[in-house]
Amino acid sequence: MAESPPKFDKNSRYTEGRGIAGAFEGETVTRRRMMEGTALAVGGIATMAFALPGLGFALGPIFEDTNPTRWEDLGPESAFNDEGYVQRVMNIDPEIGDVGKTTVYVRKFNRDIDKVIEGQDPQPYVVISTRCAHLGCPVRYIQASRKFVCPCHGGVYDEQGKVEGGPPVRPLDRFYTRVTAGRVEAGDRFSLNSDLERFSPRDPSNHLDGLWQYLYPSRPTT
Amino acid sequence: MTPPLPKALRRTPPRPGDGNGRNGGRNGAGGAPATKPTAKDQAVEGVAGVVGWLDERTGTSPFLRGFLYRKVPKGTNWYYTLGSATMFAFLSQAVTGVFLAMYYEPDATRAYESASRITNEVFLGEFVRGMHKWGSTVMIILIFLHMGRTFFFGAYKYPRELNWIIGVVLVVLTLMMGLTGYLLPFDQRSFWATVVAVNLNASGPVVGPYLADFLRVGSEFGPTTISRFYSLHMLAVPGLIAALIGAHLYLVAKLGTTAPPWLKAEKKDLLKEEV
Numbered sequence: 001m002a003e004s005p006p007k008f009d010k011n012s013r014y015t016e017g018r019g020i021a022g023a024f025e026g027e028t029v030t031r032r033r034m035m036e037g038t039a040l041a042v043g044g045i046a047t048m049a050f051a052l053p054g055l056g057f058a059l060g061p062i063f064e065d066t067n068p069t070r071w072e073d074l075g076p077e078s079a080f081n082d083e084g085y086v087q088r089v090m091n092i093d094p095e096i097g098d099v100g101k102t103t104v105y106v107r108k109f110n111r112d113i114d115k116v117i118e119g120q121d122p123q124p125y126v127v128i129s130t131r132c133a134h135l136g137c138p139v140r141y142i143q144a145s146r147k148f149v150c151p152c153h154g155g156v157y158d159e160q161g162k163v164e165g166g167p168p169v170r171p172l173d174r175f176y177t178r179v180t181a182g183r184v185e186a187g188d189r190f191s192l193n194s195d196l197e198r199f200s201p202r203d204p205s206n207h208l209d210g211l212w213q214y215l216y217p218s219r220p221t222t
Numbered sequence: 223m224t225p226p227l228p229k230a231l232r233r234t235p236p237r238p239g240d241g242n243g244r245n246g247g248r249n250g251a252g253g254a255p256a257t258k259p260t261a262k263d264q265a266v267e268g269v270a271g272v273v274g275w276l277d278e279r280t281g282t283s284p285f286l287r288g289f290l291y292r293k294v295p296k297g298t299n300w301y302y303t304l305g306s307a308t309m310f311a312f313l314s315q316a317v318t319g320v321f322l323a324m325y326y327e328p329d330a331t332r333a334y335e336s337a338s339r340i341t342n343e344v345f346l347g348e349f350v351r352g353m354h355k356w357g358s359t360v361m362i363i364l365i366f367l368h369m370g371r372t373f374f375f376g377a378y379k380y381p382r383e384l385n386w387i388i389g390v391v392l393v394v395l396t397l398m399m400g401l402t403g404y405l406l407p408f409d410q411r412s413f414w415a416t417v418v419a420v421n422l423n424a425s426g427p428v429v430g431p432y433l434a435d436f437l438r439v440g441s442e443f444g445p446t447t448i449s450r451f452y453s454l455h456m457l458a459v460p461g462l463i464a465a466l467i468g469a470h471l472y473l474v475a476k477l478g479t480t481a482p483p484w485l486k487a488e489k490k491d492l493l494k495e496e497v
Contacts, residue, residue, distance in 0.1 A: 062432050066440030095445040096330035099413065136421040137414065152418065189441075201441060203424035203434050215427035219441060 065221040067093070071178065071185040074106055080125065080184060082108035085141055090127075090175075090186055103130045104175065104186065105141050105148075113160070120198050125177040127186045128161050133168040136204040148172060162194065170194060170208045173201065227283060233270055288475075295481035301375070302479060304368035309467060311361035315399075316464075318354040319456060326406065328452035330445055333408035358400055365396050377480045385473040388466055395463050402455035405448060416451070417443065 008019035015023035015030050023030070029037075074080075074088050085105035093100030105128045116122050128148070130138045137152035147164065148157035156165040161172035171194065176187040189201040193208035199218070202208065206216035226232075259267070277283045294302075325344055327336040340347040369389060372378055378386035405416040420443075424434035439446045 059436060061439040062435045066444060067442055092442055093444050096443075099330050099443060134421075135418045135425075137418065203431050203441075204421040205425035206431060216431055217428065219431070219435065 063220050069188050071180075071187050074104075074127070074184045074186055077179060077182050077184055080106050080108050082110040084143075085128070087141070103138065104128060105130070106184065115196055117195075117197050123174070123177045124179050125184050127175040127177050129173040129175065129189060131173060131204060133163070133170045133172060133204050134166070139172065160196065161192075162196070169205060169212070171196060230266065231270055231273055233274060234267070292475060292478070294479055295485075297482045297485040298479065299482065301371045304364060304371050305474075308361060308364040308368050311357055311364050312463060312467065314357050315354060315361060316460060318350050318357065319460075321350055322354055323456060328406070328449045330408070330448050333406065333448055337407045358403060362396060362400060365393055369393060374483075375480060376483055382473070382477055382480070385470060385477070388470050388473070392463060392466050392470065395459055395466070398459050399455060399463070402451045402459065405451045406455065408448065
């Protein structure tokens, strides 16, 4: 009578118990399995070693402040008044020539027109950015109608830069200002909601009012 | 059955009694000196030798014969060439793009000048830049026609869904090529179009602002924005496109193509089998 084959348990902890050829006592992982795992782990570590730094390198600008504060001279105080806008060209990035320049409209702070927001000190000058809050085309101030008008999709803003019509989602951005030795200087950009409350700079098309604002987080650096 | 290799690529088997020359044995019984092989014979033999050497070691010809002479369904027509046409448009973009890269400088202060130098001064520059510019439009038109063909012929259905998905990714990547390439001439139109396009990305909820910062390299258009677009345009996206075209073609060859929808399955053969 033939000997009955030894019983193997497929779920056994030991390779010997699972009936694997060449198994020895107390072995839980076969050598082949071990080599497989080691090769995959080494390959994975080697890939991560270049992929992760590379990815961080490419994504870095999201998490670091690439535009450090610069104070840009706009001219002597006598060049501006508190009633009408004076047009100036401002350098946002001096490294890239004409591309880094933008037009701004400058007016002295006027207590009769400009609202003072509680808890936010008013800026000595109102410097309005011409970057449309819809998709970033350059707006132009029309003196006759006292409105900012965007050529691309018809956004219209009033004298304060508040939205009067068209697709923009919030008022025109402004710049921080200071007066140093009689000269007006403009610094970082900031954004405003429809009550002209100050927020960290946002991209065009990012809402700052109601529930919408929670869909557009501020930058980690500002 | 794959057809045999063309005659020119087959080696002539040696004849019995052949010495050095091919025709040595033909000139009567012994004695007569073998005629020397002509230059043409040698050239043909040489080419066949090289091709045979490579083929024996790579298995190219069985693969190519299987790939190029695979069966296609009845009713296959000119619409089935739209995919290849798109691929050739991509190849043309790749080749002209490589040559344009030899003269182009991705720098905010020099990009416009280098692009206009390509058009106005470099020999054939206007032609090559024109091919790249108009070729991009041609590629977009062709890829959408190809997509429409696939859709209206129902060629996206089982088992070809994965190939449809790869194709859709290829469409998106092709549009990304258009977007990133548009900035590079760096004239007023391309600059403002890119400003608007990046802000369109920023309008996406939650991830939008981060995406825009990634594309712009920061919160404002800066000195490295154009080199980032250039790198995406000439390395990252085309690399992905080339790899995915490979996967797309592999699946086409593996799964075969579909018959046009107006052709019904032939019932005659089925009936015969049942009898």
